[in-house]
Amino acid sequence: MAKKGVIMLNLGSPDSTKVEDVRTYLDQFLSDDRVLDLNPVVRKLLLKLVILPKRPAESAEAYEKVWTEQGSPLIVTSVEQQKLVQQNTDIPVYLAMRYGKPSTEEIVAEMKKDGIDDLLIIPLYPQYAMSSYETAVVELMDQLRAQGMGEIDTVLVQPFYKDPQYIDALWESIRPKYEGSDAHLMMSFHGIPQRHVQKTDPSHDHCLKTKNCCTTPHPAHATCYSHQCYATAYALMTKGGLSHDDVTISFQSRLLKDPWLKPYTDFEIERLAQEGVKKLKVICPAFITDCLETLEEIAMEGKEEFLKHGGEEFELIPCLNTHPAWIKWLNDKIERWEP
Incomplete structure (x- = not known):
């Protein structure tokens, strides 16, 4: 019998508000050719000579304004979403970020160790964009293939912008x-x-x-x-x-x-x-x-x-975050997928 799993995908965040951590995050984020879709040589020069020398310090200052005792608001809330969804299903629910941690690579390794061979993929993006929904899904599929899981069954939740x-x-x-x-x-x-x-x-x-x-x-x-x-x-x-x-x-x-x-x-x-x-x-x-x-x-x-x-x-007005109606939406997706 197939072992089912659910993975929720989101953007990600720096590990901390330290300038070096923000620089690492921005380098990964802006090196993505679906985000900064320029000629590779131009993109590299722009990053190294224009963006990365100054922007990490500015962004680190901005992150400090919203950082919580538990860490990045996006990561903290996403983990709470995962926990709430997991409370309502026996199927393992995973959370992966396109950039930063928990990385898609490490979560795919975890799913492989757990023996997952039937996967529901939920990108946490209501609308389709190459720099969000698309790049998160492509990274997941690349990691599944790279780690020998390219043949597992997958169901991809489509953009739900008017669901x-x-x-x-x-x-x-x-x-x-x-x-x-x-x-x-x-x-x-x-x-x-x-x-x-x-x-x-x-x-x-x-x-x-x-x-x-x-x-x-x-x-x-x-x-x-x-x-x-x-x-x-x-x-x-x-x-x-x-x-x-x-x-x-x-x-x-x-x-x-x-x-x-x-x-x-x-x-x-x-x-x-x-x-x-x-x-x-x-x-x-x-x-x-x-x-x-x-x-x-x-x-x-x-x-x-x-x-x-x-x-x-x-x-x-806050985003959906952990609103009960949103958690129910996620669990309903899982229930409708499960045979």
């Missing part, structure tokens, strides 16, 4: 913080370069080239991050009975000077404040787990910008 149960869980996590607040709601998704959207368009002639490309039905939407972000936003608006006037959709976390998906979150925060919005609540639906990008970039930097430009009240 009704996921939208229900997301709204249930938001509703108590938002309903009755008379605040404007910003949905800030993680940004990606526009070229990534075009690269994942199999037709190479729809995404960011056709008018209303994100809302005009097309096969490219199966791997289009931009479309899937808007689909999440619109599904959530429908669920919560929100109008377009209630919501601003934006994209955060730019790197380098290439054009990224717009509108940019920092620009929109400033604009809303200057146009008279006094209360702003922000959600980050591209993230399942709160991390540097939500806790520091939005809750701290975003709040500072909003108040500086005339806003009065600003709040980051």
Whole structure:
């Protein structure tokens, strides 16, 4: 009889806030050609001469602002998710990070030792992007092959950006913080370069080239991050009975000077404040787990910008994290997979 296992995949975090640990993490992260998709020689020079000499110290300072006694918020919460899911199933549940620890390589070695030969793969990314969902899955499959597990049975959970149960869980996590607040709601998704959207368009002639490309039905939407972000936003608006006037959709976390998906979150925060919005609540639906990008970039930097430009009240509504509806979503996936 096959021995089943479940693996949850997430991005990862530095081992500590020490500059050297942050540098190691950023080097691994930005050396990934699905993240920094440049000519290998150019990428290496850019990393060694421009990014890694300065950015690790800046990022280490940012990580220090959100680090907990237990460690990285993303890792701590992800481990708690794993434990809660494990409490509701007899199938072994593993957790692996694309970068940092626990690494995909070491978790695959653990699964091999445990004799796993039938695997449910759950990337913890609602939307598809080559720099998140795709690279995490590719790394897992590479490690399975490298460690002699390439022939095991696998089932891959597809991006769940508009899955009704996921939208229900997301709204249930938001509703108590938002309903009755008379605040404007910003949905800030993680940004990606526009070229990534075009690269994942199999037709190479729809995404960011056709008018209303994100809302005009097309096969490219199966791997289009931009479309899937808007689909999440619109599904959530429908669920919560929100109008377009209630919501601003934006994209955060730019790197380098290439054009990224717009509108940019920092620009929109400033604009809303200057146009008279006094209360702003922000959600980050591209993230399942709160991390540097939500806790520091939005809750701290975003709040500072909003108040500086005339806003009065600003709040980051937490990600799903360990919300019971989200844990139930994960366990339901396992139950439906198990024969």
